Amino acid sequence: MPSLFDPLTAGALTLPHRVVMAPMTRNRADAAGVPGALMAEYYAQRASAGLIITEGVRVSAAGHGPVGQPGLHTAEQIAGWKRVTEAVHAAGGRIVAQLSHHGRIAHPDLLPAGVRPLAPSAVTALSDARTAPGVLVDTVEPREMTPADIAATVRDFAAAATAAIGAGFDGVELQGANGYLLHQFLSDNSNLREDSYGGDAAGRVRFVSEVVAAVAAAVGAGRTGLRLSPASGYNDTVEKDPATTYGLLADALNAQAIAYLHIVEGPDPELPALLRERWAGAVITNPFTGDDPTDPATAAARLDADLADAVSFARYFSANPDLPERIRSGAPLTEPDPDTFHDGEAAGYTDLAAHRPANV
Template sequence: MTDLLLKSYRLGRLTLPNRMVMAPMTRFRAHEDGTPQPIVAEYYAQRASAGLIVTEGIWPSARGQAEWRMPGLETPDHVRGWRAVTEAVHAAGGRVFAQLMHGGRHGHPLSRLAADLPSGPSPVPVPGPVHVRDGGKADPVTPRAMTGADIRQAVQDHVTAARNAMAAGFDGVELHGANSYLIHQFLADNTNLRDDEYGPGTPGGRVRFPIEVVTAVADAIGAHRTGLRLSPGNPQFGMVECDPGPVYRDLIDRIDGLGLAYLHLTDDDRYPALADLRPRWHGTLIANVGENRPATSKEAGEAALASGRADLISYGRAFIANPDLPARFARNAPLQPIDTARLYTHGAAGYTDYPRMDAETLTLC
């Protein structure tokens, strides 16, 4: 009997050879201007056997740059750099979406190309200390509260970056509405203290900005090329969501009919997002069941598929050290551990030097 994870799946106009998605993971291998280094193409091409690859978070404009050496998708050099990546992935038989990640309140003048203050829904800083350029640390800065013009600009920045992604040859984009970044900041209790139409005092206020971004990008490049990632209740980087259910049910109900490529949903022990939101979502659902938990195993992925809570399963840490992860699952082969000392360095070591299974001597039961 074929494992559910290894069965093919039709995602819009794409046929995925398996149901394993490589989750977006920041690795800091961009040049200082945000252009991906040549080794980035090699890295993703090595993992092209994933049913779908979602890239690390990419800032849509310098206004949304969260950290030094994170990649961008704003300039012609960025587009050329990412085209090398998509061409390498496609040549290896893969499929790849770009994750657009606006940092919002994340960032520090010492880590931003413009050397300016970041901006978010409200002037609430991230917990400190924060990482800055060249491996240092600093106290966090208080972000500027976004004006109405700033919000409109952020929507347009996502649209422009999505169009740049298409020019770079991506199969689609994923909007990062999770894990404490800008869209999540509008959804959460402690980072959205606004008293205008985007604030909690207005019906639908918390979900207004996410919906505007999703709708604008879908209109620009096609809903079938647009995905959204959410992490209801995720407390990373000091996020507080006291009762995520009503907010996320409202958001899902408002976007369910748009025909998006997928919803990428992180489950959480404090709020069972998959169980609560899956019945409200009628499109493809990618489940991430390893956030803030042990890394997702083959068995955990199979269980989520078998339960009907998900159509696809995203794997993060396992793909870092195992570029041929689907083949390893198919053979029940052992997984290699991550070289944590070189996880966030800037070169090939700990990035593209993990061997494939066919380069190892394996003893299988």
């Protein structure tokens, strides 16, 4: 079995090792969704990752997530991301943009005037939205997407992917996990549609498959990844038969030959194992560890058991910009501070030093 420090090829992406930086919501973009110098510094500090996957980046104004979320649908946002990718590449790194649409988890306070959140069906999520730093409010009833809305949103994802490559990203990852729009189409309680985008499992996977196909056509299948979180329950998602749904999705994705699947494990270990078996390409896993950050031993165990080809780390990457070297050398890991995860400035974001051995 490979180690965490063996190289990996996933589609058109070549990783020097298998310690991947997971997407993390950090809310540091400006009011227009433009990444600034602080974000460029943050990502460049973590360029030693085998692959950086950015925080969720909205594909349209209608897909706006929490306050401070960056976008990839205006010229200013694209220019801001270009400064980020240039900084990461100058530091020797590789970076993909995670493209996201919040769907029913969005809030009208952050959307264009008069626009309501879009969703597969008009079902309110039992969740909350961050509308200002430190402010969480209940979500509202969304508007059910029409066929025209669906087609336009597919185009939004493809356009954002094209913009990402133009901004210098090495590829894109589609956010199909954690109860956001793509996941909402997969879930029984958020997708009550009776047309070809709902009903049985084949209908519920159609939107995700169409988004993946459109993005792959725009930027290349080898530069396209997809993140999934089967039966996670996050953001009020309920999946009654996830094995059937995700098995069908894996079969559809095999025909498209995208670069990788990024699987967020849940408490049921059989679902990630099912995807590993049904999906022919590379798998990045984000291990289920309860309330604890993923540790190096857990990551190595996933590779040893052939459950994944690479492992993504979130909280430890937030607190340890040089995480791969710390793992390689056995250096102590700095514990993350949840109070600095969201919003704010440099504290807990770019002010975390690389490890220095005692004799240096």
